[in-house]
Amino acid sequence: NTIKIENLLKTKKKMISYMPRKCRPIHRLLRNYNEINGYKLVPLNNLPFKDLIELMCSSAIFISLSEYEGFAAPPVEAYALGNIVIGYTGNGNEKLFDYENFHKIEQNNFVRLIGKIMEVTEREDNFCLNQYELLIDKFCPTNVTKFNTFKFSNLDLSEQCVIFKNFTYPSTKFGSLWDSVKTKIHEI
Numbered sequence: 001n002t003i004k005i006e007n008l009l010k011t012k013k014k015m016i017s018y019m020p021r022k023c024r025p026i027h028r029l030l031r032n033y034n035e036i037n038g039y040k041l042v043p044l045n046n047l048p049f050k051d052l053i054e055l056m057c058s059s060a061i062f063i064s065l066s067e068y069e070g071f072a073a074p075p076v077e078a079y080a081l082g083n084i085v086i087g088y089t090g091n092g093n094e095k096l097f098d099y100e101n102f103h104k105i106e107q108n109n110f111v112r113l114i115g116k117i118m119e120v121t122e123r124e125d126n127f128c129l130n131q132y133e134l135l136i137d138k139f140c141p142t143n144v145t146k147f148n149t150f151k152f153s154n155l156d157l158s159e160q161c162v163i164f165k166n167f168t169y170p171s172t173k174f175g176s177l178w179d180s181v182k183t184k185i186h187e188i
Contacts, residue, residue, distance in 0.1 A: 008057060009082050009127055014039045016117065017055055017083070018063035019074055026065055029110050036114070037121035056081045060127070061120065066090030067107065075102070080136060082127050086116050099135055100128045 018030065020043045033041050039061065044052055056062070062078030064087030075085045075093060079101060086103040089096065097104040103120065105113045137143060170176040 005082055005129065005132060009129075011058065012060040012082065012127075013058045014121075015042050015055075015059045016040065016061040016063060016121075017042050017044050017059035017078070018065060018087075019043070020045050026108065026110055026113070030063070033114075036117050039117075039121045053081070056083065059083050061086060061117065063087045063113070063117070064090070064093075066093075076139060080139075084120060084125060084127055086120060087113060096135075100131050 062083035
């Protein structure tokens with residue numbers, strides 16, 4: 001793994017990637033920048049998987065815009081491909097942002113986000129490999145399965161979840177479509 005990542009790091013370009021579907025208000029602000037300190041901003045939007053991976057492999061920095069997710073996969077995937085990660089933890093990745101190559105920014109703090117990107121690009125920070133194997137090992141399927149099995153074995157399944165009467169789960173195609181429309185309207 002170390003040799004693979006070292007070879008990948010040699011191919012990095014002055015590119016900053018991000019997923020525009022995450023945190024749309026910040027994406028709208030990022031559209032005002034074509035580049036920062038010579039690093040081109042590249043949105044990862046509506047790409048075939050192969051192209052997405054190629055761009056993330058070429059990218060040196062990834063802006064994490066994940067909001068309120070139990071496990072926000074994009075920052076982990078970007079890190080695994082040798083990207084310095086700047087942005088939001090998504091609440092599910094708080095501890096992840098304690099590692100090298102991660103720069104935590106408070107949710108929706110655009111000024112701090114741009115400031116940190118400017119700082120990292122101005123210094124031309126390089127991806128540090130000191131903790132790479134340790135962190136990647138945490139996310140291998142065997143270790144994730146062990147962790148989840150341990151956590152689930154300690155659950156008290158006798159507890160019940162109370163669902164409020166104003167919460168409904170769509171049970172028809174029309175209901176699912178209407179729920180999707182309401183969700184999109186809420187995101188705007």
